[in-house]
Amino acid sequence: MKYKKIRRSLLKTMLGGLVLAFAVTPVYAEKLSKVRIGVATAGGGEPITWGGSPGAVARINGWVEEAFKDDGVEVEWVFFKGAGPAVNEALSNKQIDFAYHGDLPSVVGRSNGLKTRVLLISGARNNLYLVTPVGSDIKSINDLKGKRVSIFRGTNGHLVANNLLAAHGLKERDIKGINLDSGSAQAALASKSVDAAFGGQELFKLRNQGLIDIVHSTQGKEPVFTRQAHLHVRDEFANAHPEAVQKVVDTFVRAADWASDEKNREALFRLWARSGTPYESYVAEFENQDLAVRNSPLIDDFIVGRYKEVVSDALELKLIRRDVSVDDWFDTRFLQKALETQGLTHRWTRFDVTGKPQQQAKVATVASGG
Known part of the structure; x- marks a missing residue:
């Protein structure tokens, strides 16, 4: 009799624990039905798109949608006339999962407590x-x-x-x-x-x-x-759906590879021109510049250094109220896997903090006897 009471008590405890576990399971543990990507520009064209970034190649060609087709996952692109500040608000309100974003507004968002991870660069060294x-x-x-x-x-x-x-x-x-x-x-x-x-x-x-x-x-x-832009994702989404993050990163890297090929220069600019910005504008913007430098997805010493400088400058100008960490902001695991899977590990040159090719910097150091 005593044994039966103990057994019933244990059973109730186990069932109670299971109920509690299901009760606190986060919403994102459910099957993913939609991926929402925010873009920090109003965009243009039909469908709405933007230019100047490899990410736009993935958008126009429908490569992200293609990656999720077999899973039955809908892909929604959201464009913001209010640019970076508006994207920060959408991230804060969990209205989007990923964002194509500029360096300063992302730093501002991070200083205000937004928890995101920078996954890759998607538009480096943009001119002003x-x-x-x-x-x-x-x-x-x-x-x-x-x-x-x-x-x-x-x-x-x-x-x-x-x-x-x-x-x-x-x-x-x-x-x-x-x-x-x-x-x-x-x-x-x-x-x-x-x-x-x-x-x-x-x-x-x-x-x-x-x-x-x-x-x-x-x-x-x-x-x-110059200005930098990147793709980042909310921490909560990345923790719950790493496989979805990998698929999005894979398509952006695929787009970066295509956009970095000089044989595609004219086709690239005409593709971007669907946003409403004329083909001739991209010809002028990228004049005498290597596509592989501007469209590299790599997070190298130059990129990390630039983001640290953005934090420093933003503090000095009182655009942010407190210092924010940068080194732990970049999550390159998904990028590295995409590079390895697509055979692109050595596709792009890495640059040092001054913006010079790292190999060139090493040669200069050796030549000077350093």
Whole structure:
């Protein structure tokens, strides 16, 4: 009798434990039905896409959808006119799982407690341009003091613009900064509502229409004045669905390989032009630059160094309130597996913290007797 009571007591305890285990099982442990990828730009075209990034190749060709087809998993792409800051909000609210994002807004998100992992680079060394309406008396960055200048605050171009101002002895407070997104900045330039604007390759369209002049370009200059973009994922999603993360990374690496092939240069630019930014704009943006350097997915010393500098600069400019760690932010396991699986381990050159090829840096050190 006593034995039966003990057995019943043990059985109740075991059943209670099972009920509790199921009760606390996270939602993401359920079968995955949808993968949501956010993109920090309004995009354009039909279907909506963007340009300048290998990720856009995967988007336009439907490679992510193809990877999940047999699993019956839906792939949803979400584009944000509010760019980086809007993507941070969506990540915080768990409205997206992955994000194509710029360096500064991601650092801001991390400083505010967003838990993500940077998986790979998808658009390295993006240039920044200072442009003015045609006929302006502004001929260089030195002429910007007191002028109405469009800067899309919170984006990866914001910090580079500040660094360019600093290199010319100016601070953002020395100009009349106006926060405009890319489309609004173009309209303001065309109507001469601003004196100048910082922006990217989208501005070549206005130049080719004879509406603006480019008075400063970071193209071909020190890589510290370039912007980086990446693909990252929410920690919660990665912990629950590592196999899905691997599939997304696999397709982005496949796209990076295709976008790095010089034989595909014209096809690549025409593919990106489906976003609404003209083919000629990409020709100008990538002039005299190797596709394999700009479209490499690698997280090398240069990339890690740039993100550390972004943190440092953002702190100095009070764009973030506290320091954030960088080294433990990058999770290269999925990237490494994709490179090995696709036979791409030696596909791209790795760069040192200054932006020079690592092998070249080693040779220089040996030659100097170091």
